[in-house]
Amino acid sequence: MSTGxxxxxxxxxxxxxxxxxxxxxxxxxxxxxGEQLLLTVIIPSLLLVLFSTVDIVDTGAGEPVDFLAxxxxxxxxxxxxxxxxxxxxxxxRRYGVLKRLAASPLPRWALMTAKTLSVLVTELLQIALLTxxxxxxxxxxxxxPAAVALLLVLGTAAFSGLGLLMAGTLRAxxxxxxxxxxxxLLLVGGGVIVPLEKFPDAARAVLELLPISALxxxxxDVLQGGAALxxxxxxxxxxxxxxxxxxxxxFFRWE
Numbered sequence: 001m002s003t004g005x006x007x008x009x010x011x012x013x014x015x016x017x018x019x020x021x022x023x024x025x026x027x028x029x030x031x032x033x034g035e036q037l038l039l040t041v042i043i044p045s046l047l048l049v050l051f052s053t054v055d056i057v058d059t060g061a062g063e064p065v066d067f068l069a070x071x072x073x074x075x076x077x078x079x080x081x082x083x084x085x086x087x088x089x090x091x092x093r094r095y096g097v098l099k100r101l102a103a104s105p106l107p108r109w110a111l112m113t114a115k116t117l118s119v120l121v122t123e124l125l126q127i128a129l130l131t132x133x134x135x136x137x138x139x140x141x142x143x144x145p146a147a148v149a150l151l152l153v154l155g156t157a158a159f160s161g162l163g164l165l166m167a168g169t170l171r172a173x174x175x176x177x178x179x180x181x182x183x184x185l186l187l188v189g190g191g192v193i194v195p196l197e198k199f200p201d202a203a204r205a206v207l208e209l210l211p212i213s214a215l216x217x218x219x220x221d222v223l224q225g226g227a228a229l230x231x232x233x234x235x236x237x238x239x240x241x242x243x244x245x246x247x248x249x250x251f252f253r254w255e
Contacts, residue, residue, distance in 0.1 A: 090175035161244020168252030
């Protein structure tokens, strides 16, 4: 046995390995949080089953699940990328977790990358579950999977930027209240369950510019109508993503 076989090698691990480890940790913490599971998995699933099987809202011609499934997928993205991430990051900031992580070998950009990967992994699990439930309810999706994937990525970027902006500028308690309030308001007025056509023209013109409305309608155009990539919805999501992520990068406070 040569000398120095067991000599420790000081220094930080490669950045890729640190990001993967942090992303795995973030995902485990999210999946172990009962409140977050209620928000990201149980509520969207219950809404999909309830409104698909009970005639509560007039969703127009065709099967209700064909209208509801794209909207609930958009809701799932918002619940994870915006509401869940804003609340979790806000309390991490309050308790000094972010400050301590920022002092570790893990760069700040890598920490945010790990959080984004955790969000994407959670969304994949959500989408898989909701797709199985929707198919069991008789959903017949159409359109291009590539267009759906692009819309989901743009929606994730838009909601992540807004969630991080809120978590990095408001107190944790204010973030908790505001994120849940926004979730409820957008659930009602974002075209998830209730078609935007049901709203007055003036209100509808404003609601159509919201990221949840753009994602819901964009997914619905593809999955229900079989359309190609809806450039209008994609453009709205891209603008929200640039504005949200840019503002979060500029104004986010780590302590």
